[in-house]
Amino acid sequence: MSAFGAWTTAHGLPAFSYTMDQERDPRAEWDPILEPPTRRHAVHLGNRRITLVADNYGLSGLFDEHTALRWLTRDTGVTRVGELSTDISGSERIFGPTFVIVRVADDQVSLERTVLCPEGEAPWVLIRLRVRNLLGEPARLTLTEEWAARPAQVNLISGTAPSTGPDEDVGLELELIGGARPRRTGSGRLAVPLLLAAHGERVVELRYGLLDDTAPSFEGSLAALRDRLPRASAPRAPEAEREIPWHAALLTGAACADGVLGGHTLDQGSCYSFRHGFNGAARDPLQHALPLVYIEPDLALSVLRNTCAWGSPDGDLPYALGPDKQPWTDLFRPSDQNLWALWLAAEYLSATGEEAAFREPVPYHPLHRAAPVPLGEHLRRQFRFFTDVVGRGEHGHVRMLNADWNDMAITESGVDRELMIAQGESVLNSAMAAWVLPRYAVLAERLGDLVTAAEARKLGEELRGLVAEEWNGRWFRRAYGPGAVVGDSDMWLEVQPWAILCGATPPGRAAELLRRIEATAAAGSPLGARLRWPVREHHGPGGVGTIWYAINMTLIWAAADHVPELGWQWWRRMSLAAHANAYPDVWEGTLSGPDAYLAPETDRPGRTWDLADLGIAMQAYPVANLHSHSQPLLAYLRLLGVEPFSERAGTGDGARFASRALTVGP
Template identity: 25%
Template sequence: LFATQWKNVLPDFSTEKNEVFKREMLWNAHFIEASAKYSAYYKETIIPQGTVYSYYYGDNISNRDHLQAALPACYTNPPLAKSIIKYVIKHTEQDGEIKRGNNGFGYTAPSLFKESDEQLFFFNTLAEYLLITKDYAFLNEQVTYYPAEKGIKDDMLTIIKKHFIYLRDEIGLGENGLVKMLNSDWSDSFFHDYSPNRFSYDAESHLNSAMVLAIFPKLITVLQKANNSKTVTFIEALKNYHNKVEKSYLKDLGDRKFSARAYLSNKLKFGLDNVCLEPQGYLLQSNALSNVRKKEIYEYVKSKVLTPEKIGMRTREKALWGRNPDGEDGGIWFSLEYPVLLGVATFDKEEAWRLLQQFSFQNFTDNYPDYWVGQWTAADEVNSTLYREGLYAFWVPSQDRKRAFQGFCSHPHTWPLFCYYKLKE
């Protein structure tokens, strides 16, 4: 009976001829359902990022990760994907800021993080949800702001507009016309040796800016398809913002073979002579470049951060910070390499399928048969050949490493499943 219930819930991959995909996509779909958890405070169900964040520290962080985890559920379990989107909205202040996350009973602690990308990840998942499900009535539903106990509600479309206004006016654009970083984008710790108090309100993120190029066109598309008179001026505002960022980004890119990573100031620039993976995937997804130009960029990036590796793309050609080249400074991150795969799929699907195979648990097993973390689940990062290859960076104190299992992160399960469905379209 139990097996039958699971079979009724999980997608059917019986016709998949590739045995690795057939096995791993079913396992990943199972992971989505098995890891989902209900929040009594928000009255929504999410796919937590898991690993030590949820299962050791007890933190439901961050909302950008929950939004990425929702992507394959748009195909396999749309009500779950919708609940995750609403869960993130319920972390929204009335000015459009999206809180980083929570712990305990819906508690969001005061935080040093002033994140600049939560709205971008929200727009991406919302656009994919609407493209896949056609649930345009969702835009008219009422959702509660944070904190829930105040009971203040707005319709979805109004909240989405506030998210955009927060991105445009509060986060803003920097001197080079690129989206600002504030004190963190995807990288929670990019500043390292540089005080965010000094640089955060001038720093510009090429990752954030590339996300605008990749995400805004599909957000505009779904809003147009919604055929809602309340979206007309909003769509124009989105187009104007997108065009402005795109023009600045392409000017900055010039004829280089890869995007820069970030400018903390006009004298402190990163990623001009060192390939940093973060923005490359979203740049390749954008419609701003020809397929010939995309291929040129991909081949160069590939030669620096994938060709030297066995299982995936590392974040750096070489470390930026002069410390161990692991974690964000040289590790292999699922949440960064799969967007590259999606970018490659826009001009070379055969290569994208090859990448999906290379990023698989099976390929990890073939290369690192003695390391069981990585064969069936993983942390959010796996070390590259630059440092302790095949292992992972420790996010917990040394005395707890034997009992703090860093597996069951959502990203190595949810990203490949989403990309599998995208490649099937």
């Protein structure tokens, strides 16, 4: 249904054939808001070190965050054979899960160019060129491969896209593979003479990037990729068969080995990393790693260790890291971040049983000059920070500070900002903590810390009781400020599923609430439930006209036990297929997406939010946000009953999931 092309397969893997002629088709043009309109459509692919940004012009960018957020190069990478070039709009373009294929031909020769991110942590891309002589006589040709180094570090919330300035030497090299001694050149240009027999063919392989001694092969990488990606099928959601492995590939392909803090980053990407220059919030890599517990648990653990290393010895996690990997605390001080670390840790222990991982040392950010401590001690200190520093307010709920999950919660609350920061309470955080803390208590017990386990379990039970009291007959209230109740006259979606999940409502009421959400916040919306209801005009990131992957994930999870048919319906609305069907002319949502979409009643439905007056916009870089890949994965697993410390796995409705770490289904 997409105007841009159709799904296919390549090398036995799901792939997308991009068929639009962006030079002639007016639907190709879109507005990034902070920059001039463009016809460029990109997708981010990768391994555990390098990100390949492939576009519809046949060009590439390479992004690396090993030591800082930086572009190695952008809008480059061209192969030429005679008059034939791979950067023409009439080419055949196929986007695969870790590779991109471009095919071009004229009357004399055909050329297939594949750029692949090899498996592992190679900081370079592998380029395979297949040249075929179409003539009935021999041909002598010259194949030329050209890349340009265009390094740029992303500026922090500058509102200015990184420049591509003059070429610089940042260690990028181009190498011709084959023969006794591979040839390297720092110039980014190689010419290879070819003598082809009549109708003959030649395959040339090169690699480009920060070349090292690793040497994964083209076919070996593809075989390893096919082996590691999960498989799925669901009678209620046929899209799962294609989208589950696709999401897993793009999610894991966004990881990067961290040369400063250790482990792997797994940040949000999209406008946050690639346009505005920060890795944040800290909750996000933790949230993205949750489904990886059941797909690539070693990577999930690596992300947990890395994110804990952001912090300080008192258990505090900064809101984000800047482009130089230094803690960034100037904008938000959210109150929920420790909960995500405790959740991921409990999920990992439940799935793997590996208690030893929590006894291995993890550093703190070098800024603090503190000695490493075991991962379990990091988590204990984070629990202490959550209980003793974040603390609770007048009504017993968790304090909000200047944000909880919703960065705009205080702005949208209608309560004076300074009063809300000093005294505001988050029912959302109380409900989430009521679910997380009993699971963390199991981990603390396994590590022999019975005192912390008992305290965590007791606090969880108290918060569950307080959340139960926030039912107003229609939904659960959202927050408290001095003399103010937030979310009594309008429904804030984010608290509703957590109130169900933590057990603050009986099953009958849970089903009633879920059906009310379908009839209100989700009504008439092809992509999922809106963040607020009734709908108002504002549709910034905290506004009512936004549909968030992270919140619809918990909503699907809550429905899994109580109204499973709604859960499957909502999962299908979260799919890439649903976005393509509803908004076939919108590129974001075709292969990847933002963290949130605008609802049908807004002026840009199916696109995403902006705060243009502040120089910030998801619409400026509306793809490659990892929520668009991690949340469908986790929601699917929850529909199959996969939860920490639960025996519920297996739905009995024919749905399946299989990875190297987990198999569920008939």
